[in-house]
Amino acid sequence: MSEIQRARPRIGGGDKKFEPILYLDGVSVSFDGYKALNGLSFYVDPGELRAIIGPNGAGKTTMMDVITGKTRPDSGEVYFRGDTDLTKLDETAIANLRIGRKFQKPTVFENHTVFENLELALAGNRSTRASLFFRLSAEQSDRITTVLDTISLSNLQDAIAGSLSHGQKQWLEIGMLLIQDPDLLLVDEPAAGMTDAETEQTAILLKEISATHSLVVVEHDMEFVKALDSKVTVLHEGSVLAEGPLDMVQQDQRVIEVYLGR
Numbered sequence: 001m002s003e004i005q006r007a008r009p010r011i012g013g014g015d016k017k018f019e020p021i022l023y024l025d026g027v028s029v030s031f032d033g034y035k036a037l038n039g040l041s042f043y044v045d046p047g048e049l050r051a052i053i054g055p056n057g058a059g060k061t062t063m064m065d066v067i068t069g070k071t072r073p074d075s076g077e078v079y080f081r082g083d084t085d086l087t088k089l090d091e092t093a094i095a096n097l098r099i100g101r102k103f104q105k106p107t108v109f110e111n112h113t114v115f116e117n118l119e120l121a122l123a124g125n126r127s128t129r130a131s132l133f134f135r136l137s138a139e140q141s142d143r144i145t146t147v148l149d150t151i152s153l154s155n156l157q158d159a160i161a162g163s164l165s166h167g168q169k170q171w172l173e174i175g176m177l178l179i180q181d182p183d184l185l186l187v188d189e190p191a192a193g194m195t196d197a198e199t200e201q202t203a204i205l206l207k208e209i210s211a212t213h214s215l216v217v218v219e220h221d222m223e224f225v226k227a228l229d230s231k232v233t234v235l236h237e238g239s240v241l242a243e244g245p246l247d248m249v250q251q252d253q254r255v256i257e258v259y260l261g262r
Contacts, residue, residue: 021184022216024076030074036238042240045214049214049217050230051219052232058236064101064186067086073087084097100177100180100182101186111162114161117175117176118175121179122143122180152205174190178213186215189219210230241255
């Protein structure tokens with residue numbers, strides 16, 4: 001029995017509070033003979049902020065694709081909140097489970113205001129008729145105000161999204177996920193292309209969000225990962241190479257050879 005199997009409570013039994021919110025065991029994915037994931041196994045606890053690092057081709061994007069239903073694994077288990085088998089669901093069904101994913105390049109509605117972007121991201125009926133007659137409730141308006149404050153864009157709520165800096169667009173997209181109140185957020189390289197000040201602010205933002213949500217953050221910037229002050233999982237050739245605090249994995253000779261020493 002693997003270490004992860006010993007650590008994981010039995011699915012469908014026991015106190016749910018002690019079950020991982022995300023659990024992968026033995027996950028493998030091949031593309032034309034190339035193994036993008038090779039027996040990948042790790043888990044994330046509820047309310048945990050986890051950083052995922054590794055060289056290009058380590059399997060980070062494929063891992064996120066598997067979790068969100070974009071890619072079906074050849075083998076292995078992927079469970080959410082204890083007993084929900086993600087390998088049996090499509091992308092839409094998984095998104096409806098309150099799993100949010102943010103890609104590296106921000107995708108916001110450039111011609112709408114910051115406030116309108118958050119309004120459009122609100123979960124609910126988005127049929128043509130419903131959209132025509134949609135009116136914000138007081139509760140929804142308060143929710144937008146709270147998220148604006150969290151992402152530090154309250155003073156820019158009337159600004160056109162296309163006029164924002166790259167970092168501010170990243171924060172807005174994170175806000176568009178937050179407005180849907182996901183249980184798990186998957187965030188891909190949020191610090192890419194940011195100024196030093198924006199990078200620092202983004203680390204603060206993600207740590208604040210982790211107080212009420214579970215986050216998995218894929219990142220290359222080691223200073224940013226250090227600022228997150230979280231458990232780190234190092235991927236290499238589709239499986240876990242090392243795991244633990246950043247200081248510990250940085251001293252791992254295998255990690256130095258395949259990643260940090262490059």
